Amino acid sequence: MTDSPPAAAPTRTALVCVDVQNDFCEGGSLAVTGGAAVAAALADHVRAHRAEYALVVASRDWHVDPGAHWSDHPDFVRSWPVHCRAGSEGAELHPAFATVADELDVVVDKGQYGDGYSAFLGADRAGRDLAGLLREAGVGRVVVAGLATDHCVRATALDARREGFAVRLALELAAGVDPDASRAAVEELRAAGVTV
Numbered sequence: 213m214t215d216s217p218p219a220a221a222p223t224r225t226a227l228v229c230v231d232v233q234n235d236f237c238e239g240g241s242l243a244v245t246g247g248a249a250v251a252a253a254l255a256d257h258v259r260a261h262r263a264e265y266a267l268v269v270a271s272r273d274w275h276v277d278p279g280a281h282w283s284d285h286p287d288f289v290r291s292w293p294v295h296c297r298a299g300s301e302g303a304e305l306h307p308a309f310a311t312v313a314d315e316l317d318v319v320v321d322k323g324q325y326g327d328g329y330s331a332f333l334g335a336d337r338a339g340r341d342l343a344g345l346l347r348e349a350g351v352g353r354v355v356v357a358g359l360a361t362d363h364c365v366r367a368t369a370l371d372a373r374r375e376g377f378a379v380r381l382a383l384e385l386a387a388g389v390d391p392d393a394s395r396a397a398v399e400e401l402r403a404a405g406v407t408v
């Protein structure tokens with residue numbers, strides 16, 4: 213008997229908290245209605261359910277020079293007011309969510325020189341990408357929450373499916389920029405195999 217046993221399927225779950233940053237909450241430069249409430253609810257969720265997650269991940273929009281992603285005349289579809297400038301207060305995690313900063317296993321920054329909608333485009337401080345970090349931790353299932361449903365949450369959930377993870381969108385822990393676009397994003401995610 214020299215055959216090695218088959219590798220166990222990854223069964224652990226990660227929570228990915230997308231862009232819960234000051235600029236996306238009330239008072240920020242690109243505020244999402246309900247953003248601060250999501251920040252508080254997500255912090256409560258992490259405190260109550262920490263043990264269920266192999267990894268708790270936060271992504272940050274972290275722009276240095278994102279080109280046409282920033283505009284003085286934004287269309288709020290592909291171009292946006294200046295937001296989440298790397299190192300600025302607006303790019304910090306919202307204070308309500310930052311109360312669980314010690315519970316975060318991984319922080320990935322994205323969008324330094326481009327749109328960077330998906331957390332899967334980001335890297336941690338050591339330059340490791342999110343998909344690799346999840347696989348290394350034995351994660352097979354990803355729960356996605358945060359801001360905003362119709363943009364970075366959507367892109368992150370779609371990329372998680374493309375990377376082969378089972379994905380659930382925690383709709384009660386997310387908020388969108390535009391109600392119609394958010395509804396369309398939820399339908400698109402369902403069609404891509406995301407549980408909502």
Ligand SMILES: [Zn+2]
Pocket residue numbers: 273275281292295296323327
């Ligand atoms: Zn951005």
